[in-house]
Amino acid sequence: MSLDKMKQTNRFWKFVFFALAATLVVITAILSLLWQALSREEGRILISLANDYFLYIISAVFICIAVAFAGLEIIFITYIKPLKKICDEASMIYSSNPSHRITINGNKDIKALSYVINSFADLFENLNKNITEQILAARKKTEEERNLLAAIMAELPQGVFICNKCGRILLFNSLAKKIFSQESKSLKAEYFIGLGRSIFHLIDKELIGHAIEEIQTRLKNEQKSVASYFITPIHTGHLISVETIPILDQKKEMTGFILTFQDVSDDINTYDITHKTLVTLKKELSKHILLVKEELIQSYDKNRMNSSGRLPLIKILDQLPRHHERVSDIVLDAILTKVPLTKLLLSDFLNSMKSKADSQYGIKLNIIHQTENNRIQADKYLFTTALILLFKNLSDIILNNEFNIASLKTGNRIIFEITWQNRLSNKNQINKNQVEKLLYKRFNELPSLFYILKLNKAQLRIICDSFDFCSQINIITRAEFKTPLREKLRPPVIAGSRPEFYDFNLFKTEDENLDLLDTNLRTITYTVFDTETTGLNPDGGDEIISIAAVRIVNLRIAYQDIFEELVDPKRDIPMESYKIHGINYEMVNGKKDIRTILPIFKQFTSNTVIVGHNIAFDMKMLKVKEKTTQIKFSNPVLDTLLLSAILHPVHERHDMENIAKRLGVNIIGRHTALGDAIATAEIFLKLLPILNSNGILTLKDAIKASKKSYYARLKY
Template sequence: MRPRLRFVAWLAGLGLLLGALLGLAGAALWLDLDATERAALLALPEGRGALLVVLGGLLLVPFAVLLRIGLAGYPEAAARLVEEVDIIRRVNSGHRLKPAGARPMRRLARALNAFAEAHGALQQEVKQRIDEANAHLEQEKNRLAALMSELAQSVLVCNREGRILLYNSSASLLLEPGAAEAVGTPVGLGRSIFAILDQRLIVHALERLRQRLAQHSPRPVANFVTARGAHLLRAQMVPLQDARGELIGFVLILEDITRSVELNSRRDALLLQLTEGSRAALGNIRAAAETVQQYPQMDAEQRQRFGAVILDEAQRLSQQLQQTLARHADILRPQWPLEDMLASDLLLALQRNFATVLGVTAHYGGDDRPLWLSLDSYSLVQAMTQLMGALANACGVREVELELAGEAGFARLGLRWNGAGLEPEVLHEWEERPFSLGGDDPGASTLREVLERHGGELWCQTDHAAGVGRLCLQLPIIEPQSQPAQSSPAHGRPVYYDFDLFSQPGQTPELDERPLSELAYTVFDTETTGLAPSEGDEIISIGAVRMVNGRLLKQECFEQLIDPHRSIPRESQQVHGLTPELLAGQPGIAQVLPLFQRFAEDTVLVAHNAAFDMRFLQLKEEQTGVRFIQPVLDTLLLSALVHPGHNPDEHRLEQIAARLGVQVIGRHTALGDAMVTGEVFLRLLPLLAERGIHTLRQAREASQKTFYAKLEY
């Protein structure tokens, strides 16, 4: 009950008590009087009724003053102390009580502050010991996180129900919804893998894993191929088991095989084309040759005519093969894993290898030109080192100059030395000589094979006049693949609005009974052109962040500016800083809401003063066809629930954040406010649990009883 209502109730009760006491005293006096005295007493108040009422009211004034002082000094001060002690104990140990009320209550507040200081010091000591004890565990976790983030493979870890527990950046990039599937579900902790990949394939692979585990297979692995938009993915599923060998989850290792499948298809089509296209020419050649062989006595003119047929068909077939090889060189060349590398870095690697392996000094001054190559750098450096060793033995070269030039889409790397040059026949012989890559097979590759993998050419030059020899290696230049930029997770409005938070169609009995700590949330906020959605104000920004298992996932954010296609009042611009120029060209609300709905699916919505934001979303249902039916929790109502003794101004987002020890960053931006709201919500959860509110249903029902929820919309 609010303090003012409590005071009125106490005052009414005191009035009734005084009236009852006076009534009892008057009744006793009346019974003791005789008839004459009673008549005189009844005649006494005649004409003095107003005076008696005033005197009665004045009699209540001192009692009311004393009662108000007593309530403020003791019960109200005690209730506020209880609320603030809960904040210190459960949420913000740095919070301190403000002494108020009667002298004993102020002394109690100061004593509690002293106790809080001692308690905080003990907490700090315990925290320090826990941090020291967990240092090794944290180090192992960091190693795992670093390993996952740097893996080139796309890796996801899921529980038995298909909820994502862990994923790396490669998986996020690989499974990011493309333009053709703009409303596809993004990867995120707590999301279902079945909303991202084909559920039937995953369930079938899980069944195969269970069978292999039951058969005690030494390597229980399941593989399948699935599609994600325009990409074809090969998936390898590995089981996760507990100490008893029970299947508790699985690991998915994904690989994009779109390019390789495309190359294989093109290679098959090319093979068919070459087979069918060569059949006629080969038939003509065979027929002409058989005719010449069967009739050896034919005259010279006929023999020459058949020879011309054979020559023409052979030339046509040769020309066709050359054109095909030139047009489809990318699919005929052996596929090999290559990496992007600067040409200057390749020369530096050669410089070091020549010196350490061969003792040959290589001079290279460096080059700032960003010439990017696609290389298997290890095999190329090993092959060129062997070539340099052969050159040193054959020509006595102990010192070379490394050169770099770029021309017409190719990088030309040169080895220049003083002395006799190299003959082309010798170079061709060296190109066919096998060399070892350090494995078990010493003849695994030749220099020619390495060059073919890279689409490179090698030749030698000799300047006899200057006495200089040179080897030239030419490799195609590529455009390096740039990684997409990672999005950084980083006004007064009505306290209520015309929207019923407590009747969402997505609320189910099963969801209502789940503990608050086990639910997944989307904490969101909007910035708008004004405060009156029913009068045409529009959303101009939506920011949201996901919360799973009591953690605010700051890397899983949604942030989008929106073009409202209307003017923005200057006073609104001064609050959120969003100008028409900044919003021009941004997508409209019809394009943004489906994306936000997909981001927030299967979660409970959380916002501060949520009815305001939900009203804007509700008014766009007909235009966009998007409905947000999931349950909604409001940190404004939850704050009023756990701190009923605080006045309305103390339930503003900034005030709650300060009270609960949340640092406010990015205020009046949609994503910034969503982050602050999420931190506030996390700190409200233990305070709700302290009041016996553990499930979603309990939180909703308790919120309905707060003062703000009872206001007429």
Template sequence: MSARRPIPGARRAVGLGVAVTAAGLLLWSGLAGALIVSTLDAAERAWLQQHLLPRLPLLLLATLALLGLVAWAAARFWQFGFSSADALLEEARVLLSTDVERELRPRGTAAQQGLALAFNELVRQRRLLRQEMAQQVREASAHVEQERNRLAALMSELTQSVVVCNLDGRILLYNSQARQQLGALSGGLPVAGGAELVGLGRSVYSVLDRHLVAHALEQARDRLLRGDARPAAQFVTATAAGQLLRVHLTPVRSGAEPPDIDGFVLMVENITRDFEQESARDRQLNEMMEAQRSALGNLQAAVEMLDFQDIDPATRERFLAVIREEALRMSDRVYRWSQLSAHDMGTRWPLEEMHGADLIALAQRRIGARAGEGAALRVLADEVDPAVWLRVDSYSLLLALAYLADRLVSEHEVRQFWLRLAAAGSRARLDLVWSGPAMSTETVMSWEMDNMSVGEGGGSTLSVRDVVHRHGGEFWFERERVRHQAFFRFLLPCAEAPAAAAAMSFVHSQSRPEYYDFDLFSRRDAAAAGDALDAMRLIDLAYTVFDTETTGLNPAEGDEIIQIGAARVVNGKLLRQESFEQLVDPCRSIPAASIPIHGIQPDMVRGQPTIDRVLPVFHAFARDTVLVAHNAAFDMRFLQLKEARTGLRFDHPVLDTLLLSAVVHPHQESHRLEAIAERFRITVIGRHTALGDAMVTAEVFLKLIPLLAEQGIHTLGQARQAQQQSYYARLKY
């Protein structure tokens, strides 16, 4: 529930004009009286004093009455002649700068009323012209719309999640499957149905690890430069919510020469259930093998006893019963296992098939970039078998190689490495070779067990032993005394057939999903803060437009939030599907007088999350955006009073549609949300509900942006400075 206070509009200008007129009349009267007195002789002055001084109060009253009449006439003239013109001008600019369709109300002088009527006629002509143009566009695009709808239906039916991002990881496209799947995995948000961190303009790195995506993109870029027809890569990752995802990355080509990348497409599949099922099968297989081993022991013992010739018939029958019973149990176990699993478990961690030479090339670059910072470091490929294909988790394996090299550089001052790769039966040998001092077995074991950390921001909770176990391989340290070299050796699984991973299905970016904005392809993260953020244009920013409903108007005296609603504005568009709406248990009573305003009954908030649980979710929803609200000082005060309790700071830049409306329309009598919406011909739905008011406020804000631009207000800093000059900026809560 937001506060509303009537503030005078054009009356200040009218009052100033009246005061100037009255002051002029008084000055003129005083000068005229002084001039007349100066022309009289002594006798005439005495006569005036005798006859006029006793009647001076009456004369002053008459003068004041005359001045009041003149002032009233001046005020009426001022308001009739100038204020009406200013109001008409503001309304006319709304029609010119926006797509609002309405007629000006004639007011003021006859000439001004005639201008309003003429302007209305021009507006009607423009409306007819727009209708004709819209009809032509509809006819011309009917076929395109039909194809687009077909493709949208196709995208919505895909079982896989599809996300398209620019090079900064900002989401340009996603389908409903991605919204449901990734949104549910984004950090384990505590409020059901609350915020979704998957949305247009948001960073995909809120769900996926930035280093993993960068690594896959680097692989795809290398393949693209080599002329690979399908330059794709894939990886497996675990989310913060404990889910296992298989991600297939395909670059979006720019079409330039040489080939370059504008962004990337992610096909995301949640394989948690499959992984758990395979793990369960593996456990069941082990249990069955143990049971079968015990049964075979019993069978063997019974058969050996039957070999004795002097055994009595009763004992022989008892041993035969044991054989039959154990045989039936073994048969039953085998049958149940065949029903549960049709194939072996295989490796626990899903691996990707990769050409060995590609892995060596990436390792050269990774070790040189990470371990060689500030040092002259050479990484050479030596004895690399081009026929070797591997099944590996390339990200963790390269991290292990870079980690070992980094330890050698920092602790033993190694400056040159060789990488070797060769087949070894069903597996492959990958060696990291160097020349340097001898190392103890204890040192190697400690390196193998420690968590890997490479440079700044390159840490991992994995150890080298974890990486080896993930591949089902082996790892050891050896010295070659003849060559005076040492090496770490990895035994890794080989792939049976090359390039199988590239055969995944892919939907081209021409298909129309449910949520997309390809204009964001040209946007790049500004990493702006402070002055840099203030210098950004209003049309380039992302906004969270929000509203709160509360128990009352006095947050400092115990009133609490009972509902928060918000919508996002990205690239000049209101994203209605990416909204936030949550009832809040205020842990106090709701005054009966406020219920008719917001319509929220006490039983509606009973059992809902408290503000301590809701604010972290809303804070995540509003991350990296500018906050927008109507009478924002009221809503922000409620949020700021919770900062110490929740540990969250809402230090976002804030824009207020009430203040901005007063900036662009200083001569309008009201800047209430309903009045502004009426001026802009915005339909108000769900008034005094948090989400409904947020949606209306967002539409109002989008209408205000071009009007601010007409006044030379283009950047965030200019808008923030302009709104602070408004009368409404004095309101405090």
């Protein structure tokens, strides 16, 4: 249908050409028959007359053709062309801009038709306004509740992300954005937060995957509390405590999940300081107790001692270290109440670790003996992964993939005794220094083993022989909290059991696992961008001085998810360019250069279709920087200039101002990168329903149609 629309301008003239050709054929046939009916003398007379009046005959023929052409041109201008324009503009009224009106010069009939259509457009616009007012009135109470919810979400003491089952962010609050904001001005690509973006760019996918597996197991076992907890470092250098809660539909199938989290970095620092203080206090206390005991023994006669050979006061002094240790545990537990350590059945923990060590690295763990029905307090994912990676590193050094692990309970501690068979060669043995280095080595994206042990309130002790070779490692962890904590009851959230207060309903969307070219235009996430430059010659040394973008998610412009940067071009800005965009050298001097900005911008545009107006120029500006930045943009691209030319071929001008005027878009901040990007996004959203009504439904359809436009031939 869109292809037919492109050919409408030529159809009339094709019809005229074939009609004239047919007429000439008929006239020629008639003349041929008449010629055959004439006698030889009559034919000679006609040929003589034709020779005598040849110029007059030819002139008459050309005059007739010119008159016919002029008449046909008048018919085309006054009837055919206005009718085409009326069709285009009428579809624009009901598809995109109800306030648009047809203003066409033509004959009386065309003007009358335009008047009738405009009258219906007035009724249509008023009807739309009345319906909108009724909807707004009906939703007023819902909007109040929604605003109240938004205010509550903004003031929650915890960060919140709500995601669909594919990990796409559906909702987040201001504290979540604050916690994950990039604090350091590093050269790395920033971690953008926005609706429709993947949560896995912010939190390790394996961590969330482990939490979801744990949740699904609890759902299968019909446990009342199904939430999963973990702790993880994030790119800002902070440590967060995360609670994962499933969202279920009415069929009890998981459609998404909620992540609530808080920064526990200060708690860990406080734990460190308090632990060091308590250790120092214990040493000082032991030292002074020893002195007091010596004084007491010397000051009393041995005959006055009780039958046990100890003074009652000395017995009290002997109990002080145990009391100190008990109080220390309570204090340290109270500090880390935000750190969600889970009660793990010891047998399940060891068997799970044994299975994973074997499947991941081929490491064999021999569980010699274990205490029955005991539990440890630990972050299951971090603690298990860190211990397995410790075994892996030990195995690489000692060239032995078999370890023995025994668990013993002493008081409120569980001790894991890790032993192995040393080789005869000293090269394959490990000394104390090598083990200590492993303590501070980071494993993949995890923090160091020392840090993980500290988070799990555990310690590592190295057992060495007389030659300082390590023969055993003990991991000492907590058996249970001294201060009993009531387990939180976290049932799943049933998605259909409460009112909907959100505009972004993405729970039913699937991840981008289908071919993007065959994806419906209405379901794609877009990045709309624009640049301001020093000039119009990318190959001639002109540079980008400003780049801005905004995202379209679920057919809405995400105004809170924007990209805007001034760029130092490392050259002067001509006055001609300054007059257009108002950016001078002082404004960009000292800003980040294009080599720093492009990696960040590429991260911003990831997994989206790029949209722009006359985007061939902007993409050329990016392409000439591929060699110096090693950044290549392979996203699919759509151009509102080409789309407008396809949809409205009867309109001669397709610059941003004229398209915006036709579609009822108000441009704010023209010739600023962000202003033009937002205007282009609004234009694109207005064009989408017109594209659909013309049979352009998928990305492949839009790209194919764009290539047929004359403007697609323009090169930069």
